[in-house]
Each structure stands twice: as structure tokens, then as C-alpha cells.
Amino acid sequence: MSQSETLQSTSLMSGLIDIYVDPKKALSAADEQSGWTMLPLALVLMVPAVMVAYYFQTVDFNWFIDQMAAASPEEFPEEAIEFLSPTVMMTTGVIGATISGLVGVVLNGLYLHFLAKITTTDSRKYGAWFRLAVWAAMPAAIIGVLAALLNYMLAGTNQVGLDDLAFYSVNSLFTHIPMGQPGASVMNALTPFTLWTVALTGMGLHLWTGRTMGKSLILAAIPAIIVYSVWSVVSFG
Amino acid sequence: MKKILIIVSLVGGLVLMAFVAKTDSGSATEVRIEDVVRGRVAVSVMASGKVNFRENIQLRTEVTGRIKDIYVEEGDPVKAGDKLLLISPELFDADVAQVRATVETRLIEIARQKIFLAQLKRRSERQKELFKTGHVNQDAYEQVERDVAMAELDLAARKQDLKRARANLDSSEDRLRKTLILSPIDGIVTALNVKAGETVVAGTTNIIGSSLMDVSDPSAVMAEVEVEEADILSVAIGQDAEITMAAAPDTNFKGKVYSIATTAREDQNRRNTFLVKLLVDKENATFDRLAINCRAEIFTNVVMDVVHVPVEAVLQSNDKKPTSYVFVVEDGVAKKRSIQSGIQTDTSIEIRSGVSEGAKIVTGPYRKLKNLRDSQSVMQQEANSDGARSDNDRGGRGRDDEGGVTATVGN
Numbered sequence: 001m002s003q004s005e006t007l008q009s010t011s012l013m014s015g016l017i018d019i020y021v022d023p024k025k026a027l028s029a030a031d032e033q034s035g036w037t038m039l040p041l042a043l044v045l046m047v048p049a050v051m052v053a054y055y056f057q058t059v060d061f062n063w064f065i066d067q068m069a070a071a072s073p074e075e076f077p078e079e080a081i082e083f084l085s086p087t088v089m090m091t092t093g094v095i096g097a098t099i100s101g102l103v104g105v106v107l108n109g110l111y112l113h114f115l116a117k118i119t120t121t122d123s124r125k126y127g128a129w130f131r132l133a134v135w136a137a138m139p140a141a142i143i144g145v146l147a148a149l150l151n152y153m154l155a156g157t158n159q160v161g162l163d164d165l166a167f168y169s170v171n172s173l174f175t176h177i178p179m180g181q182p183g184a185s186v187m188n189a190l191t192p193f194t195l196w197t198v199a200l201t202g203m204g205l206h207l208w209t210g211r212t213m214g215k216s217l218i219l220a221a222i223p224a225i226i227v228y229s230v231w232s233v234v235s236f237g
Numbered sequence: 238m239k240k241i242l243i244i245v246s247l248v249g250g251l252v253l254m255a256f257v258a259k260t261d262s263g264s265a266t267e268v269r270i271e272d273v274v275r276g277r278v279a280v281s282v283m284a285s286g287k288v289n290f291r292e293n294i295q296l297r298t299e300v301t302g303r304i305k306d307i308y309v310e311e312g313d314p315v316k317a318g319d320k321l322l323l324i325s326p327e328l329f330d331a332d333v334a335q336v337r338a339t340v341e342t343r344l345i346e347i348a349r350q351k352i353f354l355a356q357l358k359r360r361s362e363r364q365k366e367l368f369k370t371g372h373v374n375q376d377a378y379e380q381v382e383r384d385v386a387m388a389e390l391d392l393a394a395r396k397q398d399l400k401r402a403r404a405n406l407d408s409s410e411d412r413l414r415k416t417l418i419l420s421p422i423d424g425i426v427t428a429l430n431v432k433a434g435e436t437v438v439a440g441t442t443n444i445i446g447s448s449l450m451d452v453s454d455p456s457a458v459m460a461e462v463e464v465e466e467a468d469i470l471s472v473a474i475g476q477d478a479e480i481t482m483a484a485a486p487d488t489n490f491k492g493k494v495y496s497i498a499t500t501a502r503e504d505q506n507r508r509n510t511f512l513v514k515l516l517v518d519k520e521n522a523t524f525d526r527l528a529i530n531c532r533a534e535i536f537t538n539v540v541m542d543v544v545h546v547p548v549e550a551v552l553q554s555n556d557k558k559p560t561s562y563v564f565v566v567e568d569g570v571a572k573k574r575s576i577q578s579g580i581q582t583d584t585s586i587e588i589r590s591g592v593s594e595g596a597k598i599v600t601g602p603y604r605k606l607k608n609l610r611d612s613q614s615v616m617q618q619e620a621n622s623d624g625a626r627s628d629n630d631r632g633g634r635g636r637d638d639e640g641g642v643t644a645t646v647g648n
Contacts, residue, residue, distance in 0.1 A: 020243065020244070020247065021239070021240035021243045021244060022239070022240065022243075062554050063554075063610075066552075066554070066607065067607070067608060069607075143247070143251070147251050147254075147255070151255065157610070157611060157612070159610050159611055160610075161610075167254060167255050168251065168254040168255070173254060173257050178604060178605065178608055179608060180604070180608075181604075192250070192254065
């Protein structure tokens with residue numbers, strides 16, 4: 001199926017819905033609409049940031065510090081505990097979530113850009129591949145945060161750890177490694193939504209470059225495989 | 238229709254994951270669960286020192302001379318007054334004889350003076366009669382009166398000489414007596430520092446020959462221990478103690494604080510310590526060895542029949558006003574409970590309120606306990622499960638036993 005034969009989302013708003021229910025339409029449209037970058041990017045960055053801000057405003061902060069101190073392999077200095085406040089944690093958390101989200105899509109965009117340059121005669125610039133990375137990351141980011149938020153609000157207590165919010169992580173579902181233990185961080189970061197992002201990226205590659213779906217999925221999965229493999233080796237090693 | 242199917246699949250997937258996470262995380266965390274018990278909690282101070290007899294007399298010579306004979310061996314039992322050692326008495330014998338002769342000479346002189354004085358007094362009476370009748374002049378009469386007075390003074394001086402001579406005799410006889418060293422108490426000879434033929438020197442200390450032997454009363458034994466100045470304020474006379482001796486590591490002797498030094502002294506490590514004497518209840522044991530190294534545990538604060546929990550079970554909140562809490566296990570769920578604690582030892586904390594005897598509480602492992610949340614499902618970990626005790630040690634706190642709570646503890 002060529003790009004011209006694929007139906008496209010007719011507007012940005014419909015694209016934001018189509019990415020969930022009919023991603024081919026959204027991704028095809030994103031290929032041609034260079035202005036469809038900022039809003040999904042804002043969503044990818046802001047939704048987790050807002051969630052982090054809300055979490056630190058409502059969590060039992062003393063309990064949170066206890067958990068953090070317990071998970072720390074080193075003795076937590078008294079001065080550090082005094083320095084940490086909900087505002088400090090919220091600020092650093094929001095900045096951290098925003099930067100990590102941005103770095104993720106920037107690097108994925110770079111990967112797609114260089115992949116296209118190396119393996120095809122594709123003439124798309126980096127901005128286009130960055131847009132694909134953003135669109136591919138957006139659904140998982142938003143659904144993941146909304147699910148975590150729902151989990152937090154339904155928990156019935158404000159003593160819920162950040163890692164426990166992501167009930168859909170591999171750690172919450174299968175491995176159950178305690179916070180601070182080797183491998184906990186990578187298992188908490190690894191979620192089914194990672195596959196969703198990979199799948200959308202693969203679908204984008206397939207639609208944008210005409211590669212087969214299977215090859216596109218493999219190429220899209222390479223960064224995630226490398227990142228999580230290295231992280232696992234470091235974390236468990 | 239397709240869109241609805243995708244949305245339903247998405248929501249369904251999330252619900253499924255939430256369900257899996259809930260049910261699986263609901264699979265209880267393996268922790269150590271122990272019963273809250275009632276018993277004794279004792280705060281104690283540890284100190285080390287040596288065991289000695291309460292009465293230990295170091296015998297020194299008061300006369301200088303050569304040792305002629307020693308009548309005892311180290312370890313011999315002796316009674317008060319028993320002969321222990323003889324210093325050559327010949328010189329002292331001679332001295333006594335000489336002084337005794339002087340005394341006798343003084344007695345003779347006094348007797349002669351008394352006769353002379355009596356003679357003068359009679360002459361004086363006669364001169365007085367002659368003076369009244371005018372047969373002698375006044376000068377002759379006064380001369381006789383002066384002679385009588387002078388003779389009385391001379392007699393008094395001779396009596397003083399006699400006293401001095403008798404005092405010398407007493408002194409000489411005392412020195413002679415002191416050549417024979419007698420046991421001052423019923424006891425045993427615990428040290429014998431000299432041999433026959435050696436010369437002992439009076440009036441010196443800390444040199445060879447100044448100390449003859451030690452005689453000790455074995456009926457009461459004292460542990461003399463050094464308590465560090467940081468702990469001394471909590472130590473008081475009459476407090477109970479347990480003493481373990483290097484020579485009898487399996488036996489714990491009971492004791493009581495008998496005295497506490499008022500002045501600190503610096504030990505080899507330049508730490509200030511106070512000498513605390515503990516009267517040892519030796520029961521039926523016999524002590525015939527001294528200066529045995531010992532370690533004493535002095536119980537400075539003891540509460541009996543109180544509810545207590547292992548110290549590792551108690552956590553502190555990080556509030557500005559920290560509160561203590563434990564996790565009580567009810568129906569497989571760990572419930573956070575604030576507690577009011579009493580005295581604390583290295584391994585136990587007295588609980589004044591918050592949990593009662595018989596309740597089950599989470600005591601570790603520390604990392605799991607620290608991460609435990611209110612209402613989290615827990616289960617008793619198996620005795621040999623991995624890390625059962627590996628990570629419960631925080632700064633030296635913790636216990637080695639897997640099961641029950643130790644009631645008597647010390648620091």
C-alpha cells in the first residue's frame with residue numbers, strides 16, 4: 001500500500017484521535033503536515049510533567065522521603081533530607097520528566113533520520129523524523145500517564161511510590177523487584193507501552209519509506225533493544 | 238466499529254494490566270513476623286576489669302633487716318595472728334637489752350636520788366630547829382633548803398630520764414616484735430614477693446623488698462571494673478550486675494555495685510574511666526585466683542514485665558517531630574501503628590502504647606520493612622529464604638536469632 005492510497009487524518013485534532021484508533025491515518029498525515037509537531041510534542045512533554053507536579057503536591061511527602069532513603073544504597077545525609085521539600089522535588093521532577101521526554105524523542109528522531117540517510121535516498125529532513133518520533137511516543141506517554149493518574153486516585157492512600165504508579169510496568173506485572181534493588185529501575189521503565197511506541201514507529205517507517213512492515217518494526221525496535229539491553233546489563237550487573 | 242474495538246481493546250488491556258498488577262503485587266511480601274512479647278528490658282553498661290578479693294592486705298616491713306625465715310607458701314591458708322615471716326631479730330634483741338639496761342640504770346639513779354633527798358630533808362629539819370634556837374645563822378639554814386630543792390629537781394629529772402628510757406625500751410621492743418610478721422586476718426597468702434635471706438627495707442614503696450606478701454580474705458570477692466565517663470552517670474550504688482570471668486566464661490556471677498570512684502583516671506588509651514567496684518555474689522564458688530580478667534554488665538535501668546519489641550521493628554517518621562511506628566500484621570496485611578516507646582536497648586524497645594502483647598509485627602528484613610506501605614499484604618518468610626537476614630543490619634543494630642525476642646539486653 002502506497003502513501004497516496006492511505007487515507008489521512010483531516011485535521012490535527014482528528015490526527016490526535018486517529019493515532020489511537022487508526023494510526024495509519026494519523027502517521028500518513030503527519031508525514032505531510034510539517035506543522036503537526038508542536039502540539040503532540042507539548043502533550044508528550046507536558047502531560048507527564050503535570051502528572052509529576054500533581055503527584056508531589058499530593059503524596060505523603062514524609063513517607064516518600066522514607067522510601068527514597070530506604071532505597072538509597074548509601075546512608076541518606078540529614079542535610080539532604082532537610083533540603084528536600086515537595087516544591088524542590090516537584091521542580092526537579094517536572095524538569096527531569098520534561099528533559100527525559102525531550103531527549104527520548106530527539107534521539108529517536110535522530111536515529112530515524114540517520115537510518116533514512118544511510119539506507120535510503122529519502123530526502124526528508126530531521127524535522128520530519130522528529131515529528132514521527134513525537135507522534136509515535138505520544139499515545140504511550142498520554143495513556144501511560146492517565147493510567148498512572150487513575151491508579152493514584154483510586155489507590156485510596158497518598159502513600160504510593162512513583163514506581164508503583166506505573167502498574168503496567170514489567171516490574172509491577174512480573175518481576176516485583178523492590179525499589180533500589182538491582183534491575184528495579186530498568187524493569188520499572190520497561191512497559192507494554194514501549195512496544196506500542198515501537199509499533200507506531202515501525203508503522204511510520206513502513207508508511208513513510210515503503211519498507212515492509214516486518215523490516216520496519218525490526219528497525220524501529222533496534223533503539224529500544226539497545227537501550228534496554230545496556231540498561232539491563234548495567235542495572236543487573 | 239473498528240475504532241470502538243480498538244478503544245475497547247486499549248481500555249481492556251489497561252484494566253487487565255491493573256488487575257494483574259494488583260493481584261500479583263497483592264501476592265504478599267515475604268517478611269519476618271514475630272510476636273510482641275512481655276518481659277524484662279534492661280539497659281546496661283558494659284565494663285571490663287579484674288576480679289579481686291574484697292579485703293586484700295599488702296604486708297610491708299616496718300624494720301629493715303635480713304629475712305631469717307618464711308613460714309608460709311603462696312596460697313597457704315592462714316589465721317589471724319599466724320606467723321608468716323621472721324626478720325633476723327638479733328640486732329633488735331641487743332637493742333632491747335641495751336635500752337632495758339638503761340632503764341634499770343635510771344631506776345637505780347632515782348633510788349639513790351630519793352635516799353639523798355631524804356637525807357637532805359632530815360638535815361634541813363635539823364637546821365630549821367637550830368636556826369630557831371639561833372645556833373646556826375640564816376645562810377647555813379638557806380643553804381640546806383636550796384640543797385633540798387635542787388635534790389628534788391634532780392629526782393624529777395631522773396624520773397624523766399627513766400620515762401625516756403622506758404619509751405626507748407617500748408620502741409625497741411616494738412621493733413623487735415615487728416621482726417616477726419603475723420597475719421592480720423583470716424585468709425590466704427595470695428602473693429609472696431620475697432625469699433629467705435633477702436634484705437627488706439622499711440618505709441619505701443614500689444621497690445623490691447618493700448612489699449613482703451599479700452594476705453587476702455577470700456570470703457568476699459570484688460570485681461573492679463573501669464566504666465567510661467560517658468556511662469558513669471547512669472551507674473549507681475546497689476545496681477545489679479552480671480560478671481563473666483575469662484577463667485569461667487560459661488558462668489555468670491551476679492553482683493551489685495559496691496562503690497564508685499569519685500575521680501576519673503586516664504587509661505592506656507587516654508580515655509577517662511571511673512573505677513567501679515562490684516561485690517560479687519560468688520554463691521558456692523571458691524576463688525583462689527586473683528586479678529582474673531572479667532567483663533561486667535551493670536544494669537542501670539531495668540523494667541520488668543513490660544511489652545517490648547525488637548528494635549529493628551520500630552521505624553521513625555521523617556516529620557519535623559518524628560514519631561515511632563511499627564507494622565502490625567492483621568489478616569495478612571501490615572497495618573502501620575504509631576507507638577509510644579519506653580526504654581531502649583540495643584535489641585529491644587519497651588512499648589508503652591500502640592501495640593499489645595501477642596500482636597504480630599513485622600521485624601524485617603530491614604529493606605523490605607522500610608519499603609512497606611500501610612495495608613500492604615505480607616507473609617512470614619521462610620527461615621532460609623534468600624536475604625533473610627542479609628540486609629537487616631543498620632549501623633550495628635539487629636539480632637542474630639531468627640525467632641523469639643531476647644528480653645535481657647545490653648549495650
